[in-house]
Amino acid sequence: EHFADLHNIRKLVFSNNYLTEVSVDLFHDLTDLRHLNVSYNLLTKVPIGFLDLPNLIDVDLSHNKLEMIEFGLFSGLRNLKSLKLDSNQLTELPLAIFDNLTALVNLNVAGNNLKQLPSSILANLKLLTDIDLSMNNFPNGGILNGIFKNNKELLRITITNNKEPLESLPDDIFHNIKNLYTIYLNDNKLVRIPENLLAGVPLLNEINFSGNKIREIPENLLNGCHWLSILSFSDNEIANLPNEIFKFSNKLKVLDLSRNQLKVVNT
Template identity: 30%
Template sequence: MDCRGLSFYSVPTNLPERIRKLDLSYNFIQNLTIASMSRLHNLEDLDLHHNHLESIDPGALNSLTRLHSLNLASNRLHKCPASRRGVFDGTRRLETLSLANNNLDGEAVLCYLSNVTSLVHLDLSRNAIVLLFSGMFDGIPKLSELDLSNNFIDEIQSGTLDSLKDLRVLNLAENAIRCISSFDLHQLHSLNLSSNIIEFFLTKEAGERHQLISLDLSRNNLRNFPVLTPFQMVQHVNLSGNGIADLVPLSDATEDDDEGWSWYEATTDLDLPSAIENSFSRLSNVRHLDLSSNLLAAIPWSYFSKMSRLSDLLLSGNCLQNLDGHEGPRRSRRP
């Protein structure tokens, strides 16, 4: 049933009980009560995005035992802290939930998601999350896809995502993340970190094989090719819109670069120049590599010799002056 934009201020009480899909978006609904939802026990898909929703009464959703998709995006769910905890506990079949654009912080998210064990797809984009902390997602252990884009995230505490053993797709685009110095999500297939302020992307090799296939680091502050040594299965790498001036590690390093690299070497226990060179030799499965809109002046073709499956190499918007494979003089940071 399509009830979009009908100027409703509450959920109509005369809706047919047989409804399976109900669209109430673009209305003025402020509250979900037990009385307004009790007759809709056949609902499988409920869309309430772009309302004025501020609170959900305890137990209001308990009658929706067949509900598998719920869209609450673009509401005002940050306004009533007392109505947060446990509101989704009765929706035992809920797999897809959007809480996007509700001005929620991390503590509010923790309350709302305290026990939604059936959840598979979660959209938390366009909120006010600054910190991802340990325990934040422990109530949604089956999650496969998580969208945290367009928040204010500048820190991810160690172990925050450890409980999400089935997580395959993670979107952290448009935040304020400065570096990735440890990456333990071995099961992840797709990672979007575009439009942050990342200067370094580093991680140690581990015994467990990483499953990452798609990595988006576009529109960041990278000055060197990232350390991708552990990601031997990656096929799509987007590094466009950074400040990468040379693919040869530290060939044009400044004093500030030296200090930064020394700090990250101490933090990650990596020999960074060797790690970067090894990245190229391990990327044999890469099919699509986007290096457009960087500061490359020359292309050392030898670095791509191990990428036997490479079919798309994008280099537009650089400062290319040399395409003959000459790498130019190199300066070692170490004496």
């Protein structure tokens, strides 16, 4: 009833309140709504139909207590560009939960308790440019090979501060994302870097490996990264640098190797 006559509203912000539930038809009269923010509340679930607002372009459900997302919740949001689900208590996501979000550009699911993502969960997000998977519970091997294979427009991938030791990543997890510009992999307890991890990302500008447990850098790791400008390996366990590790890195402007175990550095 509160919103029945507010047909012109385009932006609605309910953040930082004490909402514990929302009715399925709460906003159904707001047919022109573009931006919806219900972050920083106490929601444990969102009913299917709550987001039946086809003109929405961004939805912020972050910083609630969501334990699950029901399949179909986002099915009518074909114009949605930004979806924030970070800082909830999600342990899994339904296989096809994002399939209808074909316009989505930004997806944030950081700060949950996710243990695995289905390998095809991002398959329909062909316009996605920015994804954050940080601060989840992915076990070693929990981030599957091919997870980004259809996301050719990605510019930034953030996978940091995983709660379980990741140890390593699939060899070709980033392959052929030709526009990829930034990768953050810090604070994951990574031990091993696949030698071909960065093959096929020729425009990469920045990558952060800091705060891991890396002991060796593969000699050919950076061979295809001719535009790399910022590189951090700080706070690892690196004792030696391969002689020609920076052979093709003549665009490098910032190099951070602080707090490692280096004793000798060759010219």
